[in-house]
Amino acid sequence: MIGRVIRYGTAALFTVAALFPLAWMAVAGFKAKTEVVATPFQFFPEMWRWENYALLLGDAAFLRSLAVTFTGAVLFAMLSLAVNALGAYAFARLDFALKRTLWFVVITTMFVPGIAIMLTSFVVVTQLGMLDSLAVLVIPGAASGLQVFFLRQYYLGLPVALEEAAQLDGAGPWRVFLHIFVPLSKGAFVVVGVTSFLAFWNAYIWPVLTITDPELFQVQQYLATFRSDRSSEMGLLMAGSTLAALPVIVLFLCFQRHIIAGIRISGLK
Amino acid sequence: MLAPLLALLGVFVVWPLVHAAYISFYTWSFYESPVFVGLGNYLDVLTDHEFVGAVLRGLAFSAMVVPAQVAVAFVFAVLVKSLSRRMAAFMKVTIYIPAVISEVIAAIVFSLIYTHRGGLLNWFLALLGKQEDTAWLGESGTALAAVAVPAVWLGVGVASLIMLAGLLDIPETYYECASLDGAGPWTKMFRITLPLMKNIILFLLVTGFAASLQFLVLPLVMTQGGPVDSTTLPNLFIFRHFTNDLYIGYSIAAALLLFAVLGAVSAVIFRLVRSEKAMDG
Known part of the structure; x- marks a missing residue:
C-alpha cells in the first residue's frame, strides 16, 4: 500500500516536472500581459482571452x-x-x-x-x-x-x-x-x-x-x-x-x- | 550512391574543419590576407583568463547538470519498471516531451518563471516561508544554477529512456535468485542493479558532459552571459568572439582546443562501449 502511494506520487511528480512549464505556457497565452507574471500566482486566467492567439x-x-x-x-x-x-x-x-x-x-x-x-x-x-x-x-x-x-x-x-x-x-x-x-x-x-x-x-x-x-x-x-x-x-x-x-x-x-x-x-x- | 553523402560531408564538415585548423595558425579576417603566427592564437587563448574562466564555468555548469540528469534518469527508470504496462507507456512519452522543445522556448518560459517581482518561483518559495524575493537570473550567485535547471529539463528525457532500456535488459532471474537467497531491495539495488548498470551510467555521464559543455542558446537568450559573465559558458564565449572580433583565428583556436579534447574523450568512450558490446555478442 505504502509502496503504491510512493510509486504513484513519484510518477505524478515526474509528470508535473515535465509538463507543467508547457501547460503554464499554453494557458498563459490566454492571459492579458499584466496577468502572466503576477502575485499571487494564478494558473488560470481571470478571463480566457483569445486575443493573443488570434493576433498571432x-x-x-x-x-x-x-x-x-x-x-x-x-x-x-x-x-x-x-x-x-x-x-x-x-x-x-x-x-x-x-x-x-x-x-x-x-x-x-x-x-x-x-x-x-x-x-x-x-x-x-x-x-x-x-x-x-x-x-x-x-x-x-x-x-x-x-x-x-x-x-x-x-x-x-x-x-x-x-x-x-x-x-x-x-x-x-x-x-x-x-x-x-x-x-x-x-x-x-x-x-x-x-x-x-x-x-x-x-x-x-x-x-x-x-x-x-x-x-x-x-x-x-x-x-x-x-x-x-x-x-x-x-x-x-x-x-x-x-x-x-x-x-x-x-x-x-x-x-x-x-x-x-x-x-x-x-x-x- | 555514396557520392551525395561524401560530397556534403566533405564540403560542409571536413573542409571547414581543415580550414579551421589552418586558420588557427594565422591572424585571419574577412578583409585582409592572412599572416602566419604559429601557435600564437593558441597561446593567446590559453593565457586569456576570460577563456579559462569560461571553461571553469562550463565545468561547474556540467557538475550541476550531469549528476542531476543521471540521478533523475535512474529514479525514473526504477520507477517505470515497477509500473503497469499502460502507466509505463504514458510515463515514457511524458518524460520525453521536453526533449522536443527548442532551447529558445525553454529559455523564454523559464525566464518568466524566474521573474524577480511576481515570478512563479518566488511566489512559491514565499508560500514556503521565504522572506525576500530573489532575482534568480539577475544575481551572479544564482544565475548559473538557474540556467542549469532548463538544461536538465531539456536533456533528461533521452537519458531516462536510455537508462530504462538498460535496466530492462537485466534478466529478471537475477533478482529472483537474489530474493530466494533472502536479499532485500537495497541489497538488490547495490549488488545487482548498480553494478550491471555501470556502463550505461558511464555512457550517460560522458555524453551528458559533452552535451552540457555545448549549451549556447539557453544562456544566450536567458542572460546574454551575464550578470558579469556569470553565465558565459564556453560556447557562448566563443560565439561572442566569432560575432564581435575582426580577427577570428583566436576564437577558432579556442573552439578547436576545447573540442579536440572533448571529441577525443567521447570517441574513446564510444569505442569502449561498442567493443564491450561486441564481446558480449
Whole structure:
C-alpha cells in the first residue's frame, strides 16, 4: 500500500516536472500581459482571452516564419533521409575502394562539434553565395555521420538472403536498395526523419548567422526577436511559444512509438 | 550512391574543419590576407583568463547538470519498471516531451518563471516561508544554477529512456535468485542493479558532459552571459568572439582546443562501449 502511494506520487511528480512549464505556457497565452507574471500566482486566467492567439494567427510575419520553417524542415528531413540512407546502404552492403578509410571519416564527423566549424562553414556558404536562402538552412547539415551510423547498424541487421534472390535475377544495387531496403526501413526512416525535422525546427544559431532577410526568418528567430523587442507583451510571447512548440509536440506524439523504440536502438545496442 | 553523402560531408564538415585548423595558425579576417603566427592564437587563448574562466564555468555548469540528469534518469527508470504496462507507456512519452522543445522556448518560459517581482518561483518559495524575493537570473550567485535547471529539463528525457532500456535488459532471474537467497531491495539495488548498470551510467555521464559543455542558446537568450559573465559558458564565449572580433583565428583556436579534447574523450568512450558490446555478442 505504502509502496503504491510512493510509486504513484513519484510518477505524478515526474509528470508535473515535465509538463507543467508547457501547460503554464499554453494557458498563459490566454492571459492579458499584466496577468502572466503576477502575485499571487494564478494558473488560470481571470478571463480566457483569445486575443493573443488570434493576433498571432493573423500576423503575416509569424505565419510566414511558421510556413518557411515547416517547408525547410520537410525538405531537410527528406534530403537527410535520402543522403544518409544511400550512404548507409553503401557502407553496409557494397564494396568499394578506400571503404575503411571513408568509414573512419564518416564516423569522425560525428564528433565534430558545431562550434568548431561554425565560422568556416559560414565562410563556405558565403563563398557559395548561399546566404539568405532556404538552401543555406537545408543543405549544409543534411549529411550526418550519426544518422549514417544508425541506419547502417539497421541494415547490417537485415539478412543478406533478402537481396540474393534479386541479385541472381540481375538487380543492381539501386534496385535492391529501392525495392528491398527502402520498404523495410519504415521504422528507421521515421526515427531519422523526425529527428531531422525536430533539429531543423528548433535550430536558432545557424539561422541567426545566415538569415537576415525577414522573409526567411525561422520560427525560433522570430520568437527570440520578439522577446528582445517586445518583452512586455508576455501573454503574446507565451502564445507564440505555444504555437511554435505545438507542431513538434504533435509530431512526436504521432510517432512516439517509433521514436522511443529508436532510442533503445541508438543508445547502446 | 555514396557520392551525395561524401560530397556534403566533405564540403560542409571536413573542409571547414581543415580550414579551421589552418586558420588557427594565422591572424585571419574577412578583409585582409592572412599572416602566419604559429601557435600564437593558441597561446593567446590559453593565457586569456576570460577563456579559462569560461571553461571553469562550463565545468561547474556540467557538475550541476550531469549528476542531476543521471540521478533523475535512474529514479525514473526504477520507477517505470515497477509500473503497469499502460502507466509505463504514458510515463515514457511524458518524460520525453521536453526533449522536443527548442532551447529558445525553454529559455523564454523559464525566464518568466524566474521573474524577480511576481515570478512563479518566488511566489512559491514565499508560500514556503521565504522572506525576500530573489532575482534568480539577475544575481551572479544564482544565475548559473538557474540556467542549469532548463538544461536538465531539456536533456533528461533521452537519458531516462536510455537508462530504462538498460535496466530492462537485466534478466529478471537475477533478482529472483537474489530474493530466494533472502536479499532485500537495497541489497538488490547495490549488488545487482548498480553494478550491471555501470556502463550505461558511464555512457550517460560522458555524453551528458559533452552535451552540457555545448549549451549556447539557453544562456544566450536567458542572460546574454551575464550578470558579469556569470553565465558565459564556453560556447557562448566563443560565439561572442566569432560575432564581435575582426580577427577570428583566436576564437577558432579556442573552439578547436576545447573540442579536440572533448571529441577525443567521447570517441574513446564510444569505442569502449561498442567493443564491450561486441564481446558480449
